[in-house]
Amino acid sequence: MVINAVNLEDQLSGADFVFTGEGSLDFQTKFGKTPWGVMLTARKHNIPTIAFTGNLGRNAESLHENGFAAIIPTVREVGSLAEALEKSQSSLREAVRMTCRVLAARRPE
Numbered sequence: 001m002v003i004n005a006v007n008l009e010d011q012l013s014g015a016d017f018v019f020t021g022e023g024s025l026d027f028q029t030k031f032g033k034t035p036w037g038v039m040l041t042a043r044k045h046n047i048p049t050i051a052f053t054g055n056l057g058r059n060a061e062s063l064h065e066n067g068f069a070a071i072i073p074t075v076r077e078v079g080s081l082a083e084a085l086e087k088s089q090s091s092l093r094e095a096v097r098m099t100c101r102v103l104a105a106r107r108p109e
Contacts, residue, residue: 002034002037003034003037003038003041008038008041009041012041012042012045012047015042015045015047016047017047017048017049017050017069017103018038018039018042018047018048018049018050019049019050019051019052019096019099020034020035020038020039020049020050020051020052021035021051021052021053021074021092022034022035022051022053023053023054023055024053024054024055024057025051025053025055025056025057025060025063025071026055026056026057026058026059026060027057027058027059027060027062027063028057029060029063030062030063030066035049035051036063039051039067039068040067043067048069048070049067049068049069050068050069050070050071050072050099051063051068051070051071051072052071052072052073052074052092052095052096052099053071053072053073053074054073054074054075054084054088054091055073055075056071056073070099072095072098072099073095074088074091074092074094074095075091076091076094
């Protein structure tokens with residue numbers, strides 16, 4: 001529903017990567033969470049998908065095996081849930097910044 005509402009197929013034109021995210025990603029993600037649908041849509045266009053998550057849960061490696069190029073946790077230090085939530089915006093921002101640095105470091109072909 002979300003993918004259709006935002007016309008994701010149209011938004012992918014010219015994209016080199018797709019970024020998505022969810023509070024928690026695990027083996028259940030492939031049973032209907034939006035990041036899974038985003039990845040499947042991007043995969044139809046041969047565009048790698050990178051997901052950001054606060055919690056990398058059980059059997060998350062199955063998500064890599066089934067199509068995600070990378071899954072980047074955003075929690076930077078051990079602490080309480082309240083502390084993680086308080087820092088969530090800055091933690092996500094830093095995770096995206098670091099990921100973009102890695103992608104920019106690619107050598108031209």
